[in-house]
Amino acid sequence: MSKIICSAAIRGAHKIVGTAEAKYEGALKKWGPDQEIGFPNTTYYLPIIYGMLGIPVKTLADAKKVLDKCKKLLPEPVSDKVWLPYLAPALEAGMATFFAEEIIEAIRYLEDPDFYTKGEDPLPDNIWLGAADDVIMRKRGVEFVDGTAPGFAAILGAAPTKEIAAKIAIELQEKNLYVFMCGDHEGKTMSEQLIEAGVQIGWPTRLVSFGPSYMAAVFAIGFATRAAMSFGGVKPGDFAANLRYNKDRIFAFAMPLGTVTDEWYANAAGAINWGFPTIADTPIPQILPTGICTYEHVVSNIPHDQIVAKAIEVRGLKVSISKVDIPMSYGPAFEGERIRKDDLYFECGGGRTLGVELTVSKDMSEVEDGKIEMIGPDLDQVKEGDKLPFAMLIEVAGRQMQSDFEPILERQIHHLVNYVQGIMHIGQRNIMWIRVGKAAVEKGFLLKHLGTVMHAKYHQDFGGIVDKVQVKLYTDEEKVKEILELSKKVYKKRDERVEGMTDETEETYYSCTLCQSFAPSHVCIITPERVGMCGAYNWLDCKASFEINPTGPNQPIIKGECTEPVLGQWKGITDFVNKASRQKVEQVSAYSLMNFPMTACGCFECVATILPMCNGIMVVNRDFMGMTPCGMKFTTLAGMVGGGNQTPGFLGVSKHYICSKKFLLAEGGLKRVVWLPKMLKEELAERMKPICEEMGIPNFADMIADETVGTTEEEILPFLEEKGHPALTMDPLM
Amino acid sequence: MGLSGIEIFKKLPKTNCGKCGVPTCLAFAMKLATGKAELDACPDLSEDVKEELGEASAPPVRTVVIGTGERAVKLGGETVLFRHEKRFENPPAFTLFLSDKMDESEISAKLTKFKETSYERVGLVLRPAMVAVKGEKDASGFMALVEKVCNDTDAALVLMNEDADALSQAAKTCSNRKPLIYAATMENVETLGNLAMELSCPLAVKGNSLEELAELSEKLIKMGVKDLILDSGARTAGKSLEDQIIIRRSALMKKFKPFGFPTIVFPCEMTDDPMKEAMIACQMVAKYGSIIVLSEIEGHSIFPLLLASMNIFTDPQRPMAVEQKIYEIGATDENSPVLITGNFSLTYFIVSGEVDASRVPSYLLIKDTEGLSVLTAWAAGKFGADTIAPFIKKCGIEEKVKHRKLVIPGYLATISGELEEELPDWEILIGPREASHLPAYLKELSA
Amino acid sequence: MTFEIPKVSYSGKIKEIPLGRGENIITVGGESCYPFHLFEGAIPHPPKIAMEVYDKEPEDWPDTALEPFADVAGDPVAWARKCVDTYGAEMIALQLASTDPNAEDTPADEAAAITKKVSDAVDVPLIVFGTSNTDKDTEVLKAVCETCEGKNLIIGPLGEGNYRAIGATAIGYKHTVMASTPIDINLAKQLNILLGNLNVPDDKIIIDPTTGALGYGLEYCYSVIERIRTAALIQEDERLQFPIIANFAKEVWKTKEVKLSEPEAPLLGDQKKRGVLMEAMTAQCVLLAGADILVMRHPEAINLVKESIQDLMIKGEG
Known part of the structure; x- marks a missing residue:
């Protein structure tokens, strides 16, 4: 602590305690030790003294005891020669100062009862309100x-x-x-x-x-x-x-x-x-x-x-904004509105013009909260039917903000903008598309108001991580191009960050117990390489969700010692799941279908199960209505595995997890997959490629059967044999 | 219980022959594991395997069937103490008590009420299930009453008589109805045990304490009687609760075989006040009574009891659903508002209740969402514009109303645009998010 | 033969919450076992019933429900007195239904004044319910807290959106709060944690897990209450060890089945008895699940439930 400040504070404290003593002596002479003193209409006596020391000062004699304490608290004045950390003595001097000042003010009430008014408002002849009753x-x-x-x-x-x-x-x-x-x-x-x-x-x-x-x-x-x-x-x-x-x-x-x-x-x-x-x-x-x-x-x-x-x-004060101050109605009821050609006044992005939206985090000093800039013409300067390039750059800063949260915040732009009546928003990143209806423009809506919306909603919904928000909106072509370039760099970095994260590099995983309302013992464990089985929550989402809502359904778990690397078991995770499932689940593997598989909620994107005859695994997604080789449709499977139970041989998985390097590691990973619905296979094709190459079977996707090959094991087995599917020669599944 | 589907699967023939009714052995194993199939469905199991699996997969509370045909009553089969853990399997059988001491007109009146009492709710038929006939006078009167009841109703029966001979006689005449014989006691356990085996009828066993009940039950098991129903002898609400809990817990937690059976309880013997009797019966619904014997069947008490039983025995993981169709609430006409929501039964009941309360006659369109609530259905792709639009076109509402305004749940605001595109003739209105705000909304809409 | 009674070992205990003030304090909670499981634990305070009083004359009640209160329906003070004097109410639950912005939108200060009058008129503990409108309840219940300082009212519902504002006021004026969540054990736990973080003392919290009527979602409430109780007693979930209130009378009496007359639905029997039993059986179910305070309406239903509680509190002999 600054020596100058400490020295001054201690000097000041000495002066103030001295004044208090003099005041006390004077009062004692005049009224005697039993004279009552105090602030008006309070049961807390002299509140600082009462709160800190527990002494109810009722009389002048009581004040004396406190003054004695003050003197004990007061440190020696600071000498020029000593160079020490002065924080503690200065703090004590400050404390003594408050005690002394309360006594001085109490005596003031005694000596001059009308020095302060009593009430909420100043009077014409006396503006000083004194202690609050x-x-x-x-x-x-x-x-x-x-x-x-x-x-x-x-x-x-x-x-x-x-x-x-x-x-x-x-x-x-x-x-x-x-x-x-x-x-x-x-x-x-x-x-x-x-x-x-x-x-x-x-x-x-x-x-x-x-x-x-x-x-x-x-x-x-x-x-x-x-x-x-x-x-x-x-x-x-x-x-x-x-x-x-x-x-x-x-x-x-x-x-x-x-x-x-x-x-x-x-x-x-x-x-x-x-x-x-x-x-x-x-x-x-x-x-x-x-x-x-x-x-x-x-x-x-x-x-x-x-x-x-x-x-x-x-x-560290959080800004609270109660209302989104724009000329249009705002709320979820307007989320699904369409702006059709006939109603259209203005549009941008969506392949019609350049368009991009980007949320980035900045240093606290680089962001001025609430600053919204419009660079280029706004809606009051364009004609009906015009199109302009558009970029929205949202810069946020916060003591708890991490660059990892940027994509999560950015993802909100879609629905937050859509909540504006008369505006339609589609897509995200550099494929965003905004349409503004005639009615909105008539009511005075400007693009700048999108900044108002984002500023208000980021504060409202993400106050836990966001302290400051500023928004820059561009319709100037050159500027938009600049932001587009910037965004490409940012996206690249983000993608690399996500790809670079592995279960080994992170010590903390997250839980999700959102579904316990209907699946009482279900606990989802979300790791960097294992997205929640609903597909909606990845590791970063959970991390942000925890920052925003520290008592919510996503809790951090220190994974602790790894007891089974292949099955994916860690001590910390086991303990947590046991507790959070209320003792129903004793052990859980993050990467296994057969041994202590994770419980399933009911909202999983896909179900994975075994095909015994093929010595392999099939995965079926929710949208596939037909029969599958295991003899059960998705709905039947969902009924079997849901509800928070561990069902060896059956597992809820997200689409994303299928292409993870940790996908069912214990059973051999993607290599074990012998059947997928065609639609799912096509959806995953791009993401499967690098994994297939890594396993040394670049054409692996073609070895996986689908419903066009067959919907029974008997039908698909010859196909697998013909293709030389690796699962056929792997260790027996059970 | 306790074997996983995979463990069961390992014991199955793995032929995927389909003779059991499901396409694969794996699927059959899963059905066995969740108690949705019987081992006997598989014709290719060796006796050893059957025994092994049967032992392991039998529920700790035995499933006992009383009666035959459509009115057969399945009891027990329970595997959990709390319904949220899995589900309660077989709802209790509300049973009308008749005695040969009652005069004929009383008996007829009671039987008539019993027969006509039936309600339909969420596609389920709710009604009292059984009739208990008690002989308290002479054997011939008892016989006569049993015969009368047999002729009058197909419902499953409980035959009650302290006179073992009279009981045997009656049981023999109607053994084809598979009645419950009530009850084996310390005095007659061997006689009745043999009778039950001879007639292949379920047998109730009554002790004067849990200890005595356990002793009797064990004796009967040893004799080879398979289907027992337990009566602990408790005739107060408090003691019954205690006994029922101890019986269920012993079966589940200790695998105590003598208590691994459904129970019979007698609210009709615990009070003279029919209202109080109904309350005690309600207690038994929640806490483990299987056959609940009542002195009367009156709509005002049996209906709430049936509701309670339906609520408690709903599968917590499988939502109840109502039929997809147009529900007309109040005196609707061609100008009445049209609302749509999902077919989760609770959604239907609450929304229809609020629409009713609004006194604005309205058409409520219930679309099949597989029993999912509005938001869940939407998230699962079962309540989006692509599925709502064809339903609106096909359901026939367009012939019923002149206007083309459709109120959708507030939580579905997000699909309004899409829906307008799919249904170009219709104007999509966003209703409130909470059903309780419907009356105000509808009043304003129709004002 | 001998067999061992399989007992559950309880590691937790429900907190005891004193309601009301002075000599008329009624304590709820304190159980160290499942509901009425007297053979393996203690229930120091049997469940209590609070009788409903409405701030304005109800419009949509069936006559069968209104009849006992027909002479006092427009006057909450007289109504509350009748509940206590005539029907022996153990507690009063004042439903400030008219404050609903979708109804009459009675202003907060008016509602607070009514509450004050009722609280002055009876000395049993007073429960005060808003209408589950987050913003309006905040206004109303804050005003109620201020106006009724020192009376240790039980106020609610406090939800995620207003627990801070109402909770803070309740702390300052020393009232008890009802933490209300929509039928979800984790949300219930979370709200209790948040109230604790706000410094609401542990002896001032009651859980309101949301209760539906028989036939109208009762099973969800039943199970969530059982789960909360299990978590509290066996799984050491400290933030769920609070008494539970079930506010279902208003749900029961708005269902279609209590409103149908006997001629309209002969198979449903006597209309009044049916309504009474619908209410009493809803109560019976939530009692067996673990509720500590029941908010009820019809005096005959209340009598049935009181008897039931008495019967179940006797450690019975055969």
């Missing part, structure tokens, strides 16, 4: 817990001008934050500046004028401390739980505007205890490394037009 605290505190107000900004001092003050306040309001104001800078206070600027202040507008002195900061911290006791079930005196609750739940930060005095430093150091960082507009030293706070501790010299965005980023 329990009624206000509970009503407003709820908003901190349920997320309607994610937190607060404690502003000390004043902005350079009333206009800047108003701008900062409104920007904070827009993020639903409370603004707690106290202290002055060169005689000016933020609260007064707002009134001068015509901004209404008070609890109802979330702009709270606590007090003219920096000491009123304790009302803000006291509020947070009480919230933890009231809503967090934290017991008075359990300071660790209280501080942790605030760090994790209350998205608050200190924002000193103007010269940072020793006393301010002391308060800022105190706030760090609660996990509340400081974001300053002046060039004070920074404390960047993380530790107590979620991210940085002190960030300084931030221009006023960026200070709110910076504060939100540093505190």
Whole structure:
């Protein structure tokens, strides 16, 4: 921690504790030790002291005990010669500062009962609201817990001008934050500046004028401390739980505007205890490394037009957007709309023009949240029936964002854009196609609004991984070409990444228990090379799903020691499946049809089963309605293997997994496959090629029988013999 | 149970001869493993294999059949304690209690009610299954009543008499009906055991405690009686629950053979209040009663009981489905709204209930989705525009209404465009996502 | 002969949740065995029945259901009193049905005022149901929490979409919440985890797994309740060890079968008895599956179920 800051904080703390002692002595002389003191209408006494120390300060005599503690807490002033990490002493100095300030404020209530108004709104002759009573605290505190107000900004001092003050306040309001104001800078206070600027202040507008002195900061911290006791079930005196609750739940930060005095430093150091960082507009030293706070501790010299965005980023606050602000209706009911030729106003992509959509992740500093740029003409500048090239580049950033999540986010564009009434979206990547209907254009819809949609929905649906979203829309041909080039590079990289991932390279696999509602003991294990049997969830999807919904159906599993490499059994996986199946499944193999095959849910894309006479395996997909050589149709098979049971010899598989190198490894892999429906074989043809080449039988696909060869084992066996199918000479299946 | 399909398959002849009714031995093995086929269906099994497989694949609760022909009642065959684990196999037989102490008119009235009580739901016929005839006076009166009941109904019978001779006599006269003989006790176990074997009729066994019941049952098994029905003697709700659970658990968890049979319970002997009796019967439906003997069959109690039994005995992995057709709800005319949904029975019941509640006469089109709910069916390709459109054209709705507006479930909004293309004459309206919002929607639509 | 009773070894126990306040606290939960399995575990608190009261006069009830309340149907306070005074209700379940935006859309403050009056009028525990409209319930139930501070109401349904807002308010004003999920054990567990993360205390959570009526999907609810109970008692699923509430009366009494008169459907017997049994048997089934609180309507159905609970709570002799 910066030595300058620590030294100043400790100096400030000494001054403040000194002031408190003097105030106390004066009050003691005047009223005696039994005089009652406290904040109005609260059962939390002096809340910081009560919350941290568990001491209910009811009288002046009680205050004395706390002052004694303050002195013990106060570290020695820092000497120039010593060069030590100062974090701990500074934090303790900050804590002592708050205790002392609460006592000073309590004595102020005693000496000058009308110094603060009591209520939610400022009065014409007194704008200072003082400590929030329990009624206000509970009503407003709820908003901190349920997320309607994610937190607060404690502003000390004043902005350079009333206009800047108003701008900062409104920007904070827009993020639903409370603004707690106290202290002055060169005689000016933020609260007064707002009134001068015509901004209404008070609890109802979330702009709270606590007090003219920096000491009123304790009302803000006291509020947070009480919230933890009231809503967090934290017991008075359990300071660790209280501080942790605030760090994790209350998205608050200190924002000193103007010269940072020793006393301010002391308060800022105190706030760090609660996990509340400081974001300053002046060039004070920074404390960047993380530790107590979620991210940085002190960030300084931030221009006023960026200070709110910076504060939100540093505190790790999630932006919440409740409404998609476009001139059209928005929702799933419009997903299936078609825009026909007669209704068509404008279109792009779909082979008619160049078209591409791309979502990429960027550094936090490279993305300005909510920025939507339109480069080239928008719908208000085109005629009916026009076509233009189009590119949408969505850049996202987030502390939890990983480039692995890009394709998952990008895949959402299709349905999210389709939700707009009067818009049709088809395809993805560089084969996307958008049609805009006449009705939409009449209502004032612009392509730019697609940016609004994506910004809002990414925040709403993917808040867990996305902190910032900016969107660039292009209809300028040159620019579109640039994005197209960029996209090709990105896609190539992504494809390589997916191909490069193997079950050996990753230590974590994922579970999927989405289907347990109807298949109670079913647990799908999803590995990089084994897509879920429904075909809908691959390893990356699960990873993202977990980040977004940490208590959801996709949980990470450390696979642990590999006990059976060929069958695909790992200790961690076994334990997990046992627990998640509620002891119904004792062992599971990821790569075997015969030995402890995975349970099946009912939503599998295909079923694999044995053909004993052919010593091989057949796979049938859901769409194939006919009879198969095993003597059962897909529907019969599905009835046999579904419902969360382990059925040796029968396994639900996804189409993708059939072409995986780990496909039924234990039984010999793709080489064992003797029968596939024609439609499935054709669908998989491209992806099967490299595997066949690798096995040294490039024409292997031609050896696999289909329904044109036969739908009984007796019919296909001669075909297999004629082709010299490898399965016939492999080890017996059973 | 316990053998997997593959393990069974290894013992089969592997000829794929098809004589068992399925094309391959593997498919037959799978049917055996899931209890959907009998070993006897395969003509080529050696006795050794039959015994081995029969032992391994027999359900821990024996399947017992009472009665003959269409009205034969299959009981037991249970393999699980909780229906979600797999499914309950054979729903309980609600049984009307008649006694030779009742006067003739009462008996006739009760029998008439018994016979006429039958409901159709989801393509299933729900009705009380059996009649129990108890002799409490002299042997001739009992005989007469048994004969009367035999002549009056084809339903399966329970013959009850403490007088073993009277019971034997009655059983012999109607042994071709395969009645349940009730009941072997400490006093008459050998006589009745021999009778049951002689007549090839199922035999109920009644103990005064579970211990006694186990002892009797074991004795009968040793004698060679195969089809038993258990009565633990409990005549209170609480004790019955306990006994039923212990019997089922012993059979399943301990493979305790003496308890590996269906049970008979007597709500009619546990209270004089018919409403309370129905409640106790309901308890037995959920917790393991196989033959539930009732003092009366009245629509207001037997109908809910049959519903409960249908609910509890539904296969949790196989959705119930209703028939694909046009359902007219209320006094429909050519202007009535037209709605479509899938044929999952619950979907049908809930949607039709809400449409009914809206008091807006409507046509509800139920399309065959193989019993899948709307979204699942759509995801499985059974409820897309390509299959809905031909159904709309063929089902005959176009002759019934003048308008061409079709309300589809809110969750299917995504297919509206495609459907409009497939059905160019029709306007596709997106209904609500939840059935409970249908009344408001329909009222607005028809306003 | 001797045989061994095959007992299940239970490793878990349902949490005990005190409902209501002061001397009138009623505790639910606490079971250490399957429902009524008294031969192998303890059931310290037998299941309880809460009687329904509606905030506005119901429009679509069959006469057979309305008849016992005909004199009080427009007045929730009188209705609640009648339930307690005349019918001996152990709890009241206030259904704020009129707040549904698809119905009368009664504003939140009005609904809260009604709730307050009802809660002042009776001293048994009060359960308050919204209408499962995520946004409206949030508004209504937050207002209810505030207005009825300190009464330890049982409020719900809290779903995925509003558990934070309502849950936070319930914490602040110290009420109990009903975590509601659509017939899915994993979703139920997940919501309980989320409520725990929000710091809702463990003795303030009741599971509402969604309950359908007899003949209308009851089997799904039955099985999900059995599965939740099994997970809680045997599989050490700590986040499912909460009492279960079943809110089915409104489902039963809207089915076609309770509305048909005897002349319309002679084979269905007496209309009133049929309705009563449809409700009572739905209750009987969910009781045997593991429900702790039953939300019921008809006094005669309630009496039948009460008797049934009593009978099943006697560790019976032959």
